[in-house]
Amino acid sequence: xxxxxxxxxxxxxxxxxxxxxxxxxxxxxxxxxxxxxxxxxxxxxxxxxxxxxxxxxxxxxxxxxxxxxxxxxxxxxxxxxxxxxxxxxxxxxxxxxxxxxxxxxxxxxxxxxxxxxxxxxxxxxxxxxxxxxxxxxxxxxxxxxxxxxxxxxxxxxxxxxxxxxxxxxxxxxxxxxxxxxxxxxxxxxxxxxxxxxxxxxxxxxxxxxxxxxxxxxxxxxxxxxxxxxxxxxxxxxxxxxxxxxxxxxxxxxxxxxxxxxxxxxxxxxxxxxxxxxxxxxxxxxxxxxxxxxxxxxxxxxxxxxxxxxxxxxxxxxxxxxxxxxxxxxxxxxxxxxxxxxxxxxx
Amino acid sequence: xxxxxxxxxxxxxxxxxxxxxxxxxxxxxxxxxxxxxxxxxxxxxxxxxxxxxxxxxxxxxxxxxxxxxxxxxxxxxxxxxxxxxxxxxxxxxxxxxxxxxxxxxxxxxxxxxxxxxxxxxxxxxxxxxxxxxxxxxxxxxxxxxxxxxxxxxxxxxxxxxxxxxxxxxxxxxxxxxxxxxxxxxxxxxxxxxxxxxxxxxxxxxxxxxxxxxxxxxxxxxxxxxxxxxxxxxxxxxxxxxxxxxxxxxxxxxxxxxxxxxxxxxxxxxxxxxxxxxxxxxxxxxxxxxxxxxxxxxxxxxxxxxxxxxxxxxxxxxxxxxxxxxxxxxxxxxxxxxxxxxxxxxxxxxxxxxxxxxxxxxxxxxxxxxxxxxxxxxxxxxxxx
Ligand SMILES: Cc1cc2nc3c(=O)[nH]c(=O)nc-3n(C[C@H](O)[C@H](O)[C@H](O)COP(=O)(O)OP(=O)(O)OC[C@H]3O[C@@H](n4cnc5c(N)ncnc54)[C@H](O)[C@@H]3O)c2cc1C
Numbered sequence: 001x002x003x004x005x006x007x008x009x010x011x012x013x014x015x016x017x018x019x020x021x022x023x024x025x026x027x028x029x030x031x032x033x034x035x036x037x038x039x040x041x042x043x044x045x046x047x048x049x050x051x052x053x054x055x056x057x058x059x060x061x062x063x064x065x066x067x068x069x070x071x072x073x074x075x076x077x078x079x080x081x082x083x084x085x086x087x088x089x090x091x092x093x094x095x096x097x098x099x100x101x102x103x104x105x106x107x108x109x110x111x112x113x114x115x116x117x118x119x120x121x122x123x124x125x126x127x128x129x130x131x132x133x134x135x136x137x138x139x140x141x142x143x144x145x146x147x148x149x150x151x152x153x154x155x156x157x158x159x160x161x162x163x164x165x166x167x168x169x170x171x172x173x174x175x176x177x178x179x180x181x182x183x184x185x186x187x188x189x190x191x192x193x194x195x196x197x198x199x200x201x202x203x204x205x206x207x208x209x210x211x212x213x214x215x216x217x218x219x220x221x222x223x224x225x226x227x228x229x230x231x232x233x234x235x236x237x238x239x240x241x242x243x244x245x246x247x248x249x250x251x252x253x254x255x256x257x258x259x260x261x262x263x264x265x266x267x268x269x270x271x272x273x274x275x276x277x278x279x280x281x282x283x284x285x286x287x288x289x290x291x292x293x294x295x296x297x298x299x300x301x302x303x304x305x306x307x308x309x310x311x312x313x314x315x316x317x318x319x320x321x322x323x324x325x326x327x328x329x330x331x332x333x334x335x336x337x338x339x340x341x342x343x344x345x346x
Numbered sequence: 347x348x349x350x351x352x353x354x355x356x357x358x359x360x361x362x363x364x365x366x367x368x369x370x371x372x373x374x375x376x377x378x379x380x381x382x383x384x385x386x387x388x389x390x391x392x393x394x395x396x397x398x399x400x401x402x403x404x405x406x407x408x409x410x411x412x413x414x415x416x417x418x419x420x421x422x423x424x425x426x427x428x429x430x431x432x433x434x435x436x437x438x439x440x441x442x443x444x445x446x447x448x449x450x451x452x453x454x455x456x457x458x459x460x461x462x463x464x465x466x467x468x469x470x471x472x473x474x475x476x477x478x479x480x481x482x483x484x485x486x487x488x489x490x491x492x493x494x495x496x497x498x499x500x501x502x503x504x505x506x507x508x509x510x511x512x513x514x515x516x517x518x519x520x521x522x523x524x525x526x527x528x529x530x531x532x533x534x535x536x537x538x539x540x541x542x543x544x545x546x547x548x549x550x551x552x553x554x555x556x557x558x559x560x561x562x563x564x565x566x567x568x569x570x571x572x573x574x575x576x577x578x579x580x581x582x583x584x585x586x587x588x589x590x591x592x593x594x595x596x597x598x599x600x601x602x603x604x605x606x607x608x609x610x611x612x613x614x615x616x617x618x619x620x621x622x623x624x625x626x627x628x629x630x631x632x633x634x635x636x637x638x639x640x641x642x643x644x645x646x647x648x649x650x651x652x653x654x655x656x657x658x659x660x661x662x663x664x665x666x667x668x669x670x671x672x673x674x675x676x677x678x679x680x681x682x683x684x685x686x687x688x689x690x691x692x693x694x695x696x697x698x699x700x701x702x703x704x705x706x707x708x709x710x711x712x713x714x715x716x717x718x719x720x721x722x723x724x725x726x727x728x729x730x
Contacts, residue, residue, distance in 0.1 A: 208350070215727055235724035242350065242723050246663040250352035250643045251635075266638075273635035319628060326631030330615075330623040337612050338433045341638060342365060344357060 005065050008050060012069050015041045016076040022300045025079040028168055030132050039080055039103060048085045052093040063090070064256050067201045074205030077303055079167070081105045081129040083198050088137050091148055091191075095183045100150075103133035107172070108195065108314055113140045119176040120149060126314070130158060130170040139191040142184075146191070150181035166310035193268050195315035197255065200275040203311050204252050206304045207245045207278060210286045213301050214238055217290055228289070237285050244278035251275065269325040276318035279308040349659065349726055352646040361426050368430040371403060375436070383435030383609045385702045388602045389712070390563055392516055393437035394474075400431070400438070401471025406445045409652075410453060415466030421652035425645055429601045435609035439563070440516060444468045447596040448475035448521055452542070455581030455589055460542060464519070476514035477597075478522035478543070478567065479590070481507060486718050488523070489534045489587065493569065495524040495541060502579065504541065504572040512712075514552050514565040520545055521593075522569070523586055538586030541578050548572070559704045592656050597713050599647040599661035603668030604640045606709065607675065610698045614679055617695055618686055625685055629678050636671045640664065659726040666719040669710040676702050 019038035028035065042048060051066055052058025066086055073082050081103050088104035107124035114121045124138050134153040139146055156174040163169040185191070215238060218228040228234045251274040255263050283305045287294045294301040312318070329340050357365075375381060375396070384391045400406055408424040410416020428446075431438050449468045452460055467473035484490045493506025504524060514520060520543050527537035545552065549570045554562035581589050611633065615622065622630055644664050650657040679699065688696060710716045724730050 211727075215729065218729075229729045232721075235729045236717070236720040238727060238729060239720035239723035242727060243663055243666050246350045246352065246660075247636075247639050247643070247667055249350045250354075250646065251639050253352055253354040253646075254642055256354050266634075269631070270635045270638050273632065274639050277632075277635075318632075322628040322631030322635065324631065325634055326627030326629065327623065329634060330619055330627060330630060333619065337615050337634075338608070341634070341641065342362075342429075344362060 004059070004061065005068065008047070008059075008061075008065070009068050009072055011045050012047060012072045013076070015045060015047070016073060016078055020076055020078060022077075022298075022303065025077055025300075025303055026297070028079050028129070028131070035080060035132070038078075042080070042082060043101070048082070048089055049093075049099070050086065051090050052099060056093050056098050058089070058093060066090075066198075067252060067255065070198060070201040071205035071208070074202040074307070075209040077206075077209070077300065077307075080132060083202060084128055087194055087198055088135075090194075091137065091185075091189065092150075092181075094186055094189060095148060097181060097183065100135060102135060103129065104135040104137060105129050105133055107136060107138035110138050110140055113138075115140075115142065115149075115179070115182075118179050118182075120151065120179050121175050121177070122173075124156075124172040124174065126161060126163070127170050127172055128167050130172060131160075131168050136172070139185065146185040148181070148183055148185055148191075149179055151177050151179060153177070164306050164309040166306040169310075192315050193263070193265070196268050196272045196321070197263070199311040199314045200248075200271045201252060203275045203279050203308055204245070204248050206307055206311075207241070207248060207275075207282050210282050210301065210304050210308075211238065211241050211245060213304070214241065214286050214289050217293070217301075221291075221293075234289055237289050241282050241285050244281050248275040248278045266325060266328065269321040269328075272316060272321045273318045273325065276312045276321075279312050283308055352643045352660065353649070354642065355422065355645050355649045357426070357645075361422060364423055365426050365430055368405065368427050369434075372430065372434045372436060375399070376434070381437045384437070385435065385610050385698050386606045386705050387435045387609075388432060388438050388442045388606065389512055389708075390439060390561060390705070391435075391437035392439035392513060392563075394440050394471075394516070396437050397441040397471040397474070399471070400441065401469060405431075406441055406471050407449055407465065407469030410449060410465055410469060414453070414461050415469040417469075421648045422645070425601070425648040429605065429641070432601055432605040433608050433612070439513060440474050441468070441471050442602075443477060443513065443517075444473060444475040446600065447477075447593050448519070450596055451521060451540075451589065451593050452580065454592070455540070456542070457577065459577060460580070464542075467518075473519070474513060474517040476511040476517035476520040476545070476565075476567075478508040478511055478514075478520040480510045482509050486715055488590070489529070489538065491523055491525060491538070493522065493524040495526050495539060495574070497526075498573070501576045502541070502574040504543065504569045504574055506569050508567045508569070510555075510564045510712075511567055512564050514545065514567050515554055515562070517545055519543060520567065521580060523590055526583055526586075535587035537584055538590075539583050540580040540586045540589050541574060542580045543569075543572070543574065543578060547574075557708075559701065591658060594714065595647075595656050595658050595661040596651070597661075598665040598719075599644055599651075599657065600664075601641065601644050603644070603665045603709075603713075604637065604671050607672055607702045607706070610679070610695075610702045611675060613695050613698060614682075617692060618682075621686055622682070626682050629682065633675055633678060636667075636674070640668055640671060643667070659722060662714075662719040662722040665713060666716060666723070669716065672709055673706055676706055 049058035054060045084105045089099040092099040108126035111123040137150045156172045159171045161169045221228045251271045293299050405427045407416045408419040495502045495504050522541045522543050526539040530536050549572045551568040553566045647660050
């Protein structure tokens, strides 16, 4: 890891540990001054512009530099659209548009988008933290080409979704909403791929936190006259989680080979599949070893497991990516499996 | 984050070229009728002739020093070669243990004389090794071994019984873990030593044990007052335990922990590619994701070994995930066999599948059990 990144990771940890409490996570609304202060610090330190070009006051680090930062932020359970803003700013910067200030969020999916005279109507789906910001981007096809659209939500119809009771999410219906920016995406940028990568990085961070919580809890909780962590059955359950996390971090590390944003489709698929599988196992095991306490809202475990449930599904579940990956190989009938696995250009 | 860290290592063009070189050699060997691919070949399929050929190609003892006949190449280069050999189901069992762990163990702990005597022969594919760790009463609890070496005037006297030693019947040497002094109350790992035992010595009886698949690849070895010279001691007297721990990292982290049955998968896909495209893509995708992740982890461990680390926990991660992957893979093929009934498979594929199904229970026993791997990981996490 290079020095600049070390410093950024350190700053991230410092800021988040100063502000974040579990109570804060349970009061995510736009008049919570603690959240506002947290965001102020994040922006002042330039954390939302790590991979933004210098001309837009960014640090201009390579794309993969955000992975450790995202991991740290999710490990600490940051209850603001930090990851979302990083990605939106990045997209602006890559399109040579100066990113707006403040929190920005995105729609994971869209439906019935119609654009006319610089106005847009339609349904923007699954928007994280729309209750904290009115700045939203989404991606839509115009003449079969992907475009980024940036709007400010003034009087759209906001509908909170359940989202596994994880981070707040909204479906937004807009009618003739003014478009602030619209631009064709560069060919090397795929929003869905970006989304899969950041959600995977978030899952890795959350999983490490979940294991730490499990170790702490089982070391302190005493039953049958000794701490739970002394029971081999419990030790093996926690080891099982560690094995899953190790596989996920290895899958994430493979993206470190790419300094440009052109990770291969296969690598993204493998990452999303592997972290998704791991997430499913960790949710089950961590709740099992925590007993009833883990099932409460007050104890922080569920904050992280609920996020896993939600991120697993964003930008394609394991099933979607497995189908895609399997097909991508099976259709290349000139390669046998071993040739496919060892082919570096795939 | 370090406990879970597997830094990503890039396969350079030189490595890819080496890969192709090995692959071409294998294709030629198969075409020449030197071997036909089998499953679990690194345990079950020994061919001294083939091992010698591999040695001639310079693919044994690859990382060993030149002055002992080695090739001074990297652990990553060795990784590439072993992957290609495993993926093709080549008969590598004869030399596998010598090349993987015994040679390194001798280079690390052996005397000049031991190195000069043995390493060149390992490198040329003419000297095979067996592992003498397990005993009838000592399996997972390896430190409880009872085989005893007693000091004599001019050496040692070895007495005891080793069991499950893969390939001992064709091996020239066995590295035997034996007790040389009683364990202390505080530390049961004290008082163990490793010996380099020439299996042609008198008073050694090797008896094959038929396994449940009807094969004889592992053995019971009886040491009935075997006279050993001073020079048979490997490494330091009493330091056997720490020596063994390093050896196990070599034993557990390699691609044989997830490529043992790759030939089956490859053949299966070759046979049913079109049906799979219709209704099995998702399953194939899942297998690819698991396999590719394992390859990255194992390659990453190879680079840790190259850098002189002893990644005991990372090796346990690879072994545990690899064992699980292989079981999952065979179950997956069964699942698909509901769509493509077993009787429609070509006989050779049916045979591979049946061999794999029979042998798979051993993959999470040999080299340390699942429970022992999880114990190692739990200790690393501070739970023990
Ligand atoms: C095909 C094959 C090849 C082999 N080759 C070799 C070889 O070349 N050289 C060699 O030395 N050995 C070899 N072995 C032996 C292998 O290392 C042992 O089988 C293994 O270490 C387990 O020992 P065991 O069989 O005595 O089982 P045991 O130790 O008796 O264990 C039986 C079961 O109990 C569990 N168990 C044991 N202790 C604990 C514990 N503390 N906590 C929880 N569960 C526990 C085990 O995990 C296992 O599930 C080979 C084995 C096989 C199957």
